Amino acid sequence: MNTKSKRDANHENPLRIASKKDFMALVDSLIEDGSLEVHGVKSKGTKFVFGLLESSDELRLDYDVTVIPPKKYFLPQDESMMHFDTSQPFSVQANEDIPKRVIIGVHPYDIVAIKQMDTYYTDSFVDDLYVKRRKNTLLVGAHVARVSEKAFFGDMGTGMVDSGFDLMLTDLKDVIALEVGTTAGADLISSLKTRDATPEEVEKIRKAVEKAAAEARRGLKTPPDQWSHLLQGNYDNPVWKTQSEKCLSCGTCTSVCPTCFCYDVNDKMHLDMKTGSRIRTWDGCMLRSFTRVGSGEIFREKRIDRYRHRFYRKGEYLPARLNFVACVGCGRCSTQCIPDIADPVTLINMVTDSSQTLKPPVPHAASPVTVEGQVPDDTGPGLYIPCPATIKRAVQLSEWEKLFELELDDGSALDHEPGQFVEVSIMGYGEAPISVSSAPGTKSFELAVRKVGDVTSRLHALNPGDKVGIRGPFGTGFGVEELKGKNLLVIAGGIGIIPARSLINYVLDHRKDFGELTILYGCKKPCELLFGDEVQAWDKREDVAHLRSVDSCPEGECWEGEVGLITCLIPLATFDPKNTIAIVVGPPVMYKFVIRDLMGRGMPEENIIVSLERRMKCGVGKCGHCQINGVYVCKEGPVFRYSQIKNSPEAFT
Amino acid sequence: MKKQKPRVAFFDFASCEGCQLQIANLEEAVIDVTKLVDIVSFREVMKEHSDDYDIAVVEGSIMRPMDEERLKKIRENAKILVALGACACTGCVQRMVNQWPVEESITTVYNKDEALKDNPYFANFETKALDEVVPVDAYVPGCPIDRDEFCKVLVALLLGKKSPVPDYPVCVECKKKENVCLFELGKVCMGPVARAGCGAICPTHGAECEACRGYVTHPEEDAQTDVLTKYGISAEQIMQRKSMFTYRYIEEKAKQEVEE
Incomplete structure (x- = not known):
């Protein structure tokens, strides 16, 4: 039999009908065959989960929603990224153990979420771990037969999809309708006895999909394509405070969310103290530890900021970045949040009702909830392999x-x-x-x-x-090409001198290419001064102006320089504020005061460059830890123009 | 020359010794552990004892002046002191006794027996966790401890890494296990404030979490009280729950309020 022509035929008329009995027999034969892991929706008590099927009897196409979404197949709860052996000088092996799977029964809203995940995990840096899992998985969708109480995919327009699946099923009692999405999907059912769908059956499916979408409407007052506009004007809406005060910071909403993709990474050393694995684990921005850095500092410590961040990521930051609203209306968070403050419908409606801005403008033409995710063929070398x-x-x-x-x-x-x-x-x-x-x-x-x-x-x-x-x-550098010919004022506090030194030394190596160079360097105590020899060499150079300060000088230590916070050097330095670029690097507390004093001396804000520190765990804009509002410090930073980031409330707290 | 293995000794105070039993039951991992360290004292599994050790693993809570003295000696001998299990980490269920004056508890339990007077074995004071007496370097929380976590803590200590014990709530692990929330099943659970690391073992088997591992660093207790109240738990019942494994936090909160 010519399979090619059959595939083509399926594409011309993608809607096939098979008897339910035959379809279930196919599922059983796939399980029996064993070349693919066959996963599907099963019951767990009164609820449903995705899991390995032992028999087609377990498959529940009549489910309403699963406890957690199918994102676990592409971003597992705990995933080995690589294995290492420290008894060797340097031995790291990528984890190649990625099973081939078919997942049966994925609802359209979850397919939309997977498409969003495709976009996110392939945006600018391709996450090969994700892509390998994705490519090894066949998605068999299923139209929603039963709508869960809190679902609102009708409001979000995610009750149906026209791509993103290999097959899409509709359970029509005695028969199953199969829409072929890809040739891989066609291959999967190549042995199944099917016939064309009758016009009545096509109509029946259309009605069923519409009925589910209508049922999954919960009176969302601001449509998804206007969330961004609504949120932009409501950062200080009192709703964030009143709702977040009920928050347990338990991370349930982010764990069960199909569009929350943040992760943490930890090394696990085995008891042999030689071998182990680097493991990535689900993490969530609602957890207090999410933004904690090695020194113990927590960048988003307040519950209100974490609570607000979750909604802004979904409704403003990701729409701005990747053109989708990162909520698909599955209702999982709405159901599982114990204090009941996670439901996007309730929250968006509360913000809408109390909006501090005028009513939102006319909606955009396209709905930004759906995106066309592409999964590239070539993933390149491992993104995470050092x-x-x-x-x-x-x-x-x-x-x-x-x-x-x-x-x-x-x-x-x-x-x-x-x-x-x-x-x-x-x-x-x-x-x-x-x-x-x-x-x-x-x-x-x-x-x-x-x-x-x-x-x-x-x-x-x-x-x-x-x-x-x-x-x-x-990340971004200081942009030496743009700085060429300019007067530079480098202001470094504490270990801010470390990145600043890369610029200072570059300027010294190419001294003729730059204008004046003024270096202000402050540290806490004389013993904390770094690169002492180089600092003294700046003193001696005529083409470098240098001032330094310590916050305090304990008795017994000697210090040649000012005593006071680094800002005490700004009035002492000679520079033309209008024709100088300031490069400011230091601890978080420093920026506000240094920038205030620079602007006080008449420096325009576009002349100020800052380098910011956050928890840059992955370095490639995936793990989510380093975000300042919608900005990934590891990708768009750590070096920013002050004017570019000054309106981000989380930048200089 | 072969590097000497760190010497480990086990000790116990007021406890059921179940956490040490967990270690004795490590099964095949026991072989790996003994390859890593020399166990020089472990009353549950061996007769030998040595006071020459690097790491002291201490189970149990401190109930009497004589316990305090003994713990201080152990601390002096050890380079690293590990608090093993809920008794050592927080005071566990025996800390409930702190709700009543010590004299009253002694009388209730032992009656007014003159023979007990001046007997140091019965000279109880308020139950304390180890770190209320001496500095503690590492904690293995839980009642009982999780065997894997004990191994993880041991590896972290030997590598010089920070504690691998998580500082997020049990809910995180419970969701990862795809459990149906016990609140949805009409049960009441301490998961949202309890420290994870146990793999949410109790909720996974349908049992309510009692926060035997203590709280996370910043438990949202007010939000938790709101939730419990919403689910029809009376203030008295809430207090009972919080007294079971986590009475230490009630005491600390009261102390803090007095200070403020």
């Missing part, structure tokens, strides 16, 4: 900081721009974002590292000859 690098030199800079000179083992230069960072891996300990402290132009590169967490503490114990893993460079 490259081995060897420590060439290690120098203690102060009690807490150490400088490492590294070379990539493949002999290539890091090829970074001043201001960028790398992810440093020590297998068994984890991965940490570290700013590159050296200027580009040499084969090796330098990292100055404060000992604060597991990775940095371990790094401090390593010696020349030892190997670490490097990913990157990542």
Whole structure:
């Protein structure tokens, strides 16, 4: 039999009808065959879950909604990203154990969510782990036969999809209608006895889909394509406070959400203390620990900010970034939130009713809930697999900081721009974002590292000859090309000098290309001053103006410089505020005051460049931890124009 | 020369010794553990005892002055002290006794027996967790402990890593297991404030979480009280729940309020 012509025939008239008995026999034969894992919707008590089917008898196409969405098949709760063996100098193996699966019974709203996930996980950096799982999975959709109480996919327009599935089923009691979405879907049913659907059957399906969508309407007052507009004007709406005060910070809403894709990464060392795995795990922005960095600081500590972030990510940040509203109306959060504050319909309606802005404008033409996710064929080398690098030199800079000179083992230069960072891996300990402290132009590169967490503490114990893993460079740099010919004022507080040094040294290496260079450097105590020799060399150079300060000078320590917060240097420095670019790098608390004083001296805000620190866990805009409102610091930062980020309430708190 | 393995000793105070039993029952992992460390003292499984150890793993809560003295000695001997199980970490269920004056509890339990007077074995004071007496380096919470977590803590200690014990609520692990929320089944659960790490073992088997592992760092207790009230739990019942495994937090809160 010519399968090609059959496929083509199916595409011309994609709606096929099979007897239910035959279809279930097909499911059983797939299970029996064993070349694919056959998953589907099964009952669990009074609820439903996706799980491995042992027999077609378990399959429940009449389910309303599952406890958690099928995202678990593409972003598993706990997923081995790679395996390592620390008894070798550097041994990392990508996890290739990715089963081939078919998932039967995925509702259209969940297919929309998977399409969104496709877009998210392939946007600018392709997540090969995700893509491999996605490519190994056949999706057999099913139209909603029973609408759950809290579902609102009718309001969201996600009750039906015309792509994103290999097959789409409609349960018509004695027969099953099958819509073929892909050739892989056609192949799956190639042995099934089917016939064309009658016009009556086509009509019956259309009515069933419409009926479900109508039932899944819960009176959403602002349609999804206007959420972004509504939210933009309501950041300070009192609703966030009153609702968030009831929040348990338990993470249920994000766990059960099909469009929450954030994850954490941890190394698990086996008891043999040699081998282990790097594991990514579901994480959620509603959890207090989500934005905690190695030093213990939590960037989104207030419950109201976490609560608001969840809705803004769904309704404003992702629509702006990827053109979809990250809510599909499944109603899982609405059902499972114990204090009942997670339901998007209730919340959007509350904001709508109390909106501080005028009524939203006319809706956009296209509904941004659906997107056309593409899964690329070529995923390139593993996004998360670090490259081995060897420590060439290690120098203690102060009690807490150490400088490492590294070379990539493949002999290539890091090829970074001043201001960028790398992810440093020590297998068994984890991965940490570290700013590159050296200027580009040499084969090796330098990292100055404060000992604060597991990775940095371990790094401090390593010696020349030892190997670490490097990913990157990542993020934006200071933009040296744009800075050429300009007067520069570098203001570095504390360990802000580490990334600032990559720029300073670049400017010194190419001194003629730049205008005046003024460096203001402040630290807490004299003993915390880093790169003392280089700092003294700035003093001696005529083409560098340099002032330094300490917050305080304990008795017994000597200090040549000012005593006071770094802002005390700004009035002392000579620079033309209108014709100087300020580069500000320091601890979070510093920015507000330094920027205030720079602008007080007449510097226009577009002349100010900042570099911000957040929890940049993945470095590629996927894990979600480093977000400042809708901005990924690891991708759009860490270097920002002040004017670009000044309106983000989370930037300078 | 072969590097010497760290020497580990086990100790117990007021407890059921069930957490040590969990370690004795590690099954095949026991072999891996003994490859990593030398166990020099473990009353449940061996006769030998040595006071020369690097890591002291201590089960039980502190109930009497003599316990306090003994714990301080253990602390002096050990480079690392690990609190094993709920008794050692929080005081566990025996901490409920702190709701009443000590004298009253002694009289209730032992009657007015003159023979007990001046007997140091019966000289109880209020139940304390280990870290209320000496500094503790690592915690393995739970009643009983989770065996895998004990191994994880041990590996982290030997690598010099921070504690692997999570600081998020049990709900996170419960959702990952795809459990139907017990609240939806008309039950009442401490999961939203309880510290995860157990894999939500109780809710997974249909039993309500009692927060035997203690609370997360910032439990949203007000929100939790609202929820419990909404589900028809009386203030008295809420207090009973919170007194079971987590009376320590009630005491600490009261102390904080007095200070403020």
